[in-house]
Amino acid sequence: MKLYQVEMLLLLWVLPVLLGVYLYAARQRRRAGRRFVASGLFERLNVHLSPRRRWIKAGFVLASIGLLAFALARPAWNPKPRKVEREGRDVVFLLDVSKSMLAEDLAPNRLERAKLAISDCLDTLQGDRVGLILFAGAAAVKCPLTLDYAFFRAMVDDISVNSITRGGTLIGDAVRLAVDQVFDDQDKQFKDLVLITDGEDHDSFPLQAAEEASQHGIRIIAIGLGDESQGQRIPITDQNGQKTFLKYQGQEVWSKLDANTLRQMVEKTPGGKYLNVATGTFDLGQIYQDLIASAEKKSLESQTITLYEEKFQVFLALALAGLLIETLISERKKVKA
Numbered sequence: 001m002k003l004y005q006v007e008m009l010l011l012l013w014v015l016p017v018l019l020g021v022y023l024y025a026a027r028q029r030r031r032a033g034r035r036f037v038a039s040g041l042f043e044r045l046n047v048h049l050s051p052r053r054r055w056i057k058a059g060f061v062l063a064s065i066g067l068l069a070f071a072l073a074r075p076a077w078n079p080k081p082r083k084v085e086r087e088g089r090d091v092v093f094l095l096d097v098s099k100s101m102l103a104e105d106l107a108p109n110r111l112e113r114a115k116l117a118i119s120d121c122l123d124t125l126q127g128d129r130v131g132l133i134l135f136a137g138a139a140a141v142k143c144p145l146t147l148d149y150a151f152f153r154a155m156v157d158d159i160s161v162n163s164i165t166r167g168g169t170l171i172g173d174a175v176r177l178a179v180d181q182v183f184d185d186q187d188k189q190f191k192d193l194v195l196i197t198d199g200e201d202h203d204s205f206p207l208q209a210a211e212e213a214s215q216h217g218i219r220i221i222a223i224g225l226g227d228e229s230q231g232q233r234i235p236i237t238d239q240n241g242q243k244t245f246l247k248y249q250g251q252e253v254w255s256k257l258d259a260n261t262l263r264q265m266v267e268k269t270p271g272g273k274y275l276n277v278a279t280g281t282f283d284l285g286q287i288y289q290d291l292i293a294s295a296e297k298k299s300l301e302s303q304t305i306t307l308y309e310e311k312f313q314v315f316l317a318l319a320l321a322g323l324l325i326e327t328l329i330s331e332r333k334k335v336k337a
Helices: 006-037 039-045 051-072 109-124 149-157 173-180 206-215 257-266 284-291 312-328
Strands: 077-086 090-096 130-133 139-146 193-197 218-225 236-238 243-245 273-278 298-310
Touching: 006 090, 006 273, 077 193, 090 109, 090 173, 090 312, 109 139, 109 193, 109 218, 109 284, 130 173, 139 173, 173 193, 173 206, 173 218, 193 257, 193 284, 206 218, 206 257, 218 257, 218 284, 236 257, 257 273
Parallel strands: 090 130, 090 193, 193 218, 218 273
Antiparallel strands: 077 298, 130 139, 236 243
8 A cells, every 4th residue: 555645644643632622521511510410410311312322423523534634645555567758859949148139129139038938938848858058259058958947947047148258159169069068979869959049150160060960960940030131239238327339349239130141050950940030029839849849759768657546535435424424323312112
């Protein structure tokens, strides 16, 4: 037998307490009666009441409470072995945290919109391991592959453009970091890189990195954010707390979406997909459902567990039956005609 909630047996402490209440009540009843009625008359007045029946009723109540506590402990027996397999894919999010992601052509800005999209995507995950790499002028693993979605969400919430202090955008370095340090090289499939960026790269050879990812069976799903034609200025806050715009050599910097680089990257990986969000809206949860959840999955874990049949219903029924019988028992003796 197995008890799934054995802590509920602590309710059995109610039984000795209730028994004490019954004993105390019986004693007080006799004292009260003797206080107002002469001893001999008291016995004659109680001639039709049966102490034995009263204790039988109390016994049914105590037994029912005990059975109810046992039912709440969820007893189970008849164990049966069952093999359980968990399937899924390895999904690593590559998120651009360079200052160009502060551009406000998506509300509230490119970076915050990407963070919201990743958080929303977590609600639709179906057993896949997820990881997170941030990149700007360098790349760093923010979260290794994990099934702890709550921890992953906390890592996403903590992201800012200050997560990587070195300026620039090195997409290729981020891809290579995923290949070398995050993904397991044992399987040549079941691996996805979700790249979220405005596509601007500073000589990190992203196409060569995509080819390397392809050799390891990694698929790239690239999501391009930002205005592709005119671009957008990059807002920053100066030392006085005033909003201004990023400048380089005295000229305001305008950030554009480099869709061509992203398209060429995904074409080099098996089943790669480019999604040109630009300045529109996108549902990363739906993208996951369409491109990742529906894809072939690998067996990540297999184990045999023992399942027990819960039988709390038996004890619950006995407890209710005991309470019902208690109500049907009269405290009065049967009087012979």
